[in-house]
Amino acid sequence: MSTILAIETSCDETAVAIVKNRHILSSIIASQIDLHGTYGGVVPEMASRQHLQTINPCIAQAFASAKLGWDEIDGVAATVAPGLVGALMVGVTAAKTLAILYHKPFIGVHHLEGHIYATYLSDPELQPPFLCLLVSGGHTSLIYVKDCGVYEMLGSTRDDAAGEAFDKVARLLGLGYPGGPAIDRAAKMGNREAFPLPEGKVSLPEGGYHPYDSSFSGLKTAVLRLVQKLKAENQPLPINDLAASFQETVARSLVKRTITCAIDYGISTIVAAGGVAANSALRAHLQAATQEHNLKVYYPPLTLCTDNAAMIACAAADRLNRGQTSSLTLGVQSRLPITATKQLYH
Numbered sequence: 001m002s003t004i005l006a007i008e009t010s011c012d013e014t015a016v017a018i019v020k021n022r023h024i025l026s027s028i029i030a031s032q033i034d035l036h037g038t039y040g041g042v043v044p045e046m047a048s049r050q051h052l053q054t055i056n057p058c059i060a061q062a063f064a065s066a067k068l069g070w071d072e073i074d075g076v077a078a079t080v081a082p083g084l085v086g087a088l089m090v091g092v093t094a095a096k097t098l099a100i101l102y103h104k105p106f107i108g109v110h111h112l113e114g115h116i117y118a119t120y121l122s123d124p125e126l127q128p129p130f131l132c133l134l135v136s137g138g139h140t141s142l143i144y145v146k147d148c149g150v151y152e153m154l155g156s157t158r159d160d161a162a163g164e165a166f167d168k169v170a171r172l173l174g175l176g177y178p179g180g181p182a183i184d185r186a187a188k189m190g191n192r193e194a195f196p197l198p199e200g201k202v203s204l205p206e207g208g209y210h211p212y213d214s215s216f217s218g219l220k221t222a223v224l225r226l227v228q229k230l231k232a233e234n235q236p237l238p239i240n241d242l243a244a245s246f247q248e249t250v251a252r253s254l255v256k257r258t259i260t261c262a263i264d265y266g267i268s269t270i271v272a273a274g275g276v277a278a279n280s281a282l283r284a285h286l287q288a289a290t291q292e293h294n295l296k297v298y299y300p301p302l303t304l305c306t307d308n309a310a311m312i313a314c315a316a317a318d319r320l321n322r323g324q325t326s327s328l329t330l331g332v333q334s335r336l337p338i339t340a341t342k343q344l345y346h
């Protein structure tokens, strides 16, 4: 049993949490959405500076809300990769400093492994093997989770990540940042059959299409062309219908690939994780498809889908329970495949 203090600063949330194995004792999230909203996306330099200002109050708040002190902490963790280098540096430096000061082991965590572990917080009985559909601002992956740290990448995106596509289409429709929740809200008032949109497919050199890979650039361009056409005809933009049609196409295509992959590999449990797993259409499609094919499905509550430090702490607790810790010389990395987490630990 390990109690971990974890810090997550890979993008635009300063998050600190204290977790005992799979049980959240406190989880503080200071979002920078208002700061970046005016620019329509995350400004890396501003994110780092904001993390610096917010990190110490967040740590203090995490302790106050968990009602415990350093004596009860077994290890200090931080997201080390992937993410914005300057932003990651703030969290990692804070975590290493605290580890040295309070004589605790330091555990570096891969951000995507954190997203996978978020599901353990809401469903503590869940165990590998399972297929994780990991859909976030930077990733669209189908990961075969065989055990802690044992991952096989079965599918990915050839261009934009799912969340990135949501954010770009939202900007196109004038819905603001972050785009995913805005599109989800607008779509609830729209007709998902209003505009038939192309589901992106990835061609194989030998002919046919890749069964598990996604592509969203064609879909994004199709929405752009539609918007341009409607504007040229001086027609009012049916924003809700466009949002609903786009969201429906993404959800349908992601779920189709996930189910095909699970069936092909004989995996009976599916986990949806990452910010886009908060999407209502994606959840509805997954629910229906898994029921139809007699598969189990898990997804964390909305607050654990998007970035938080509790998921990082949960992953770190599992690592520490297995005797794995990181060197204080471990650096941050903007990119690192999830299949390479071994290099983070001694």
Ligand code: KG4
Pocket: 011, 135, 136, 137, 138, 139, 162, 163, 164, 166, 167, 178, 179, 180, 181, 184, 274, 275, 276, 277, 278, 279, 280, 305, 306, 307
């Ligand atoms: O996992 P996350 O918080 O950060 C990354 O690791 O990237 O994911 C953020 C992404 C953003 O692109 C955001 O627009 C998207 O998740 N997102 C959603 C929803 N909530 C957040 N996308 C679709 N529907 C949502 N309800």
Ligand code: ZN
Pocket: 111, 115, 136, 137, 274, 275, 306, 307
């Ligand atoms: Zn994330």
